Amino acid sequence: xxxxxxxxxxxxxxxxxxxxxxxxxxxxxxxxxxxxxxxxxxxxxxxxxxxxxxxxxxxxxxxxxxxxxxxxxxxxxxxxxxxxxxxxxxxxxxxxxxxxxxxxxxxxxxxxxxxxxxxxxxxxxxxxxxxxxxxxxxxxxxxxxxxxxxxxxxxxxxxxxxxxxxxxxxxxxxxxxxxxxxxxxxxxxxxxxxxxxxxxxxxxxxxxxxxxxxxxxxxxxxxxxxxxxxxxxxxxxxxxxxxxxxxxxxxxxxxxxxxxxxxxxxxxxxxxxxxxxxxxxxxxxxxxxxxxxxxxxxxxxxxxxxxxxxxxxxxxxxxxxxxxxxxxxxxxxxxxxxxxxxxxxxxxxxxxxxxxxxxxxxxxxxxxxxxxxxxxxxx
Amino acid sequence: xxxxxxxxxxxxxxxxxxxxxxxxxxxxxxxxxxxxxxxxxxxxxxxxxxxxxxxxxxxxxxxxxxxxxxxxxxxxxxxxxxxxxxxxxxxxxxxxxxxxxxxxxxxxxxxxxxxxxxxxxxxxxxxxxxxxxxxxxxxxxxxxxxxxxxxxxxxxxxxxxxxxxxxxxxxxxxxxxxxxxxxxxxxxxxxxxxxxxxxxxxxxxxxxxxxxxxxxxxxxxxxxxxxxxxxxxxxxxxxxxxxxxxxxxxxxxxxxxxxxxxxxxxxxx
Numbered sequence: 001x002x003x004x005x006x007x008x009x010x011x012x013x014x015x016x017x018x019x020x021x022x023x024x025x026x027x028x029x030x031x032x033x034x035x036x037x038x039x040x041x042x043x044x045x046x047x048x049x050x051x052x053x054x055x056x057x058x059x060x061x062x063x064x065x066x067x068x069x070x071x072x073x074x075x076x077x078x079x080x081x082x083x084x085x086x087x088x089x090x091x092x093x094x095x096x097x098x099x100x101x102x103x104x105x106x107x108x109x110x111x112x113x114x115x116x117x118x119x120x121x122x123x124x125x126x127x128x129x130x131x132x133x134x135x136x137x138x139x140x141x142x143x144x145x146x147x148x149x150x151x152x153x154x155x156x157x158x159x160x161x162x163x164x165x166x167x168x169x170x171x172x173x174x175x176x177x178x179x180x181x182x183x184x185x186x187x188x189x190x191x192x193x194x195x196x197x198x199x200x201x202x203x204x205x206x207x208x209x210x211x212x213x214x215x216x217x218x219x220x221x222x223x224x225x226x227x228x229x230x231x232x233x234x235x236x237x238x239x240x241x242x243x244x245x246x247x248x249x250x251x252x253x254x255x256x257x258x259x260x261x262x263x264x265x266x267x268x269x270x271x272x273x274x275x276x277x278x279x280x281x282x283x284x285x286x287x288x289x290x291x292x293x294x295x296x297x298x299x300x301x302x303x304x305x306x307x308x309x310x311x312x313x314x315x316x317x318x319x320x321x322x323x324x325x326x327x328x329x330x331x332x333x334x335x336x337x338x339x340x341x342x343x344x345x346x347x348x349x350x351x352x353x354x355x356x357x358x359x360x361x362x363x364x365x366x367x368x369x370x371x372x373x374x375x376x377x378x379x
Numbered sequence: 380x381x382x383x384x385x386x387x388x389x390x391x392x393x394x395x396x397x398x399x400x401x402x403x404x405x406x407x408x409x410x411x412x413x414x415x416x417x418x419x420x421x422x423x424x425x426x427x428x429x430x431x432x433x434x435x436x437x438x439x440x441x442x443x444x445x446x447x448x449x450x451x452x453x454x455x456x457x458x459x460x461x462x463x464x465x466x467x468x469x470x471x472x473x474x475x476x477x478x479x480x481x482x483x484x485x486x487x488x489x490x491x492x493x494x495x496x497x498x499x500x501x502x503x504x505x506x507x508x509x510x511x512x513x514x515x516x517x518x519x520x521x522x523x524x525x526x527x528x529x530x531x532x533x534x535x536x537x538x539x540x541x542x543x544x545x546x547x548x549x550x551x552x553x554x555x556x557x558x559x560x561x562x563x564x565x566x567x568x569x570x571x572x573x574x575x576x577x578x579x580x581x582x583x584x585x586x587x588x589x590x591x592x593x594x595x596x597x598x599x600x601x602x603x604x605x606x607x608x609x610x611x612x613x614x615x616x617x618x619x620x621x622x623x624x625x626x627x628x629x630x631x632x633x634x635x636x637x638x639x640x641x642x643x644x645x646x647x648x
């Protein structure tokens with residue numbers, strides 16, 4: 001046996017016996033034959049990381065001033081979104097965007113409303129933690145203070161130890177644990193899922209079925225962008241070898257001829273390309289009835305408003321900093337061409353959208369606040 | 380190939396003239412292929428013109444299957460697709476002319492000809508593969524952006540463009556598919572299969588099968604850049620772009636076995 005091999009064996013044994021073992025693999029509960037989400041090789045999914053991540057997700061001490069946790073804006077009862085049109089950071093700064101629901105994000109190919117470059121949850125969780133435009137959790141510049149709080153807590157000593165090894169309290173591991181917990185927020189138990197993926201013909205009512213067929217129809221074109229099992233084009237999984245991500249203009253605002261300071265131009269803020277102005281990601285519609293208000297800035301309060309908006313092929317904005325005809329935006333998706341709905345059809349479509357609600361997901365104790373005596377994230 | 384040619388050269392020829400003749404013809408063909416250095420591994424290139432490439436395309440993809448090379452006597456030599464995930468399996472290939480995907484189809488010809496003077500292929504996905512669960516379908520049939528739903532199956536051709544300050548789309552696939560709902564597959568072929576059997580004359584291995592975006596753009600301009608994604612028969616404005624396929628809106632087939640009147644594809648050196 002070569003010296004190298006002996007060393008390798010010894011190292012393996014050391015890792016195994018010293019408690020730095022990789023932990024217990026986490027298994028998702030997915031419908032039959034469903035593809036597994038991708039997990040970055042450098043952060044294998046374990047029960048220990050998920051347990052730690054859940055506590056961190058609900059812990060206000062992760063924000064510099066101790067007022068805000070991830071769960072403040074991502075509330076389980078609202079499919080891990082919130083009811084405000086746009087979020088407010090821990091220091092009171094308003095965000096420009098609506099808090100996205102966290103549903104099946106393990107399958108997302110990109111994160112945030114409009115960023116092609118953020119492709120893992122590990123990358124993404126750094127944004128709310130350290131972002132300064134706007135300030136959200138405000139961890140930047142307060143890293144030592146926040147880590148000291150965690151190190152002083154015996155529960156965390158134990159949880160970090162189990163997940164990563166003794167003394168491994170770091171922001172890198174905070175991010176890995178948060179990403180691991182969020183990766184387990186899987187929702188496939190809606191009436192729609194029982195019809196579509198468990199083959200139960202009785203799972204949807206006649207009205208819901210009519211609404212589903214309307215949703216999938218070329219007349220309405222909803223399913224072009226809200227495509228596939230997650231009702232979003234931005235999906236990847238272990239069987240999928242190629243991913244297409246296309247950001248779209250919906251006609252929510254008119255095209256700006258000149259740059260207006262303070263306006264959220266979506267994708268173009270990342271790419272710098274003028275033609276990417278007002279392009280955003282089509283988010284999942286799973287649990288959509290629970291996650292009002294809608295659109296990237298929460299400017300449509302109800303699903304009825306959303307149907308009106310798409311039926312009109314966009315909207316005319318009369319107030320605010322960007323008045324004008326969003327319907328005439330030159331970059332608008334060709335699939336948003338407007339349609340008319342009878343009152344019955346509207347009711348069917350709404351019934352279908354309601355059938356995407358997974359009640360168990362919204363109440364699942366595995367995803368709930370582990371701090372028993374504190375209420376968090378209620379507004 | 381060389382080994383195969385050598386083996387045939389050593390074979391004793393049967394004495395009967397009736398048998399001898401076709402054997403000789405075959406040997407001549409195979410030796411011809413050998414001496415020409417024509418490989419039995421072939422690559423078919425797809426593309427668009429340089430001018431068309433300057434048109435801002437958002438998406439430009441199509442499925443092809445049942446590719447045949449035609450020899451000088453118009454005899455078909457089927458191309459057996461080489462599975463090269465994620466772009467082709469042994470039945471269907473996905474061509475991506477605007478993104479980062481594959482622009483070629485590779486395969487083998489079991490009995491090669493000395494020369495080819497034509498190519499036939501079908502744009503689309505065979506019915507028996509078209510309506511499966513895209514989550515479990517083998518690549519390249521697993522792409523969410525190329526699927527409508529179980530009922531209607533895959534988009535055979537997806538063209539999303541931005542021209543003349545308009546965003547428009549032309550998506551071709553089967554229509555008139557009957558099943559219990561959008562998420563249940565049809566048991567029998569759709570009323571309009573809309574599979575296009577394309578036959579092009581010319582030497583296919585050193586050419587490019589060109590998708591004529593210029594013609595599609597012209598048709599779309601005439602139609603005021605309407606977006607056509609399935610209402611081929613009902614929306615009169617779809618008529619001009621759809622006519623380029625030579626498919627009939629009622630039957631979803633061409634008047635002949637090959638869509639000889641189609642204008643969307645040409646073979647160019």
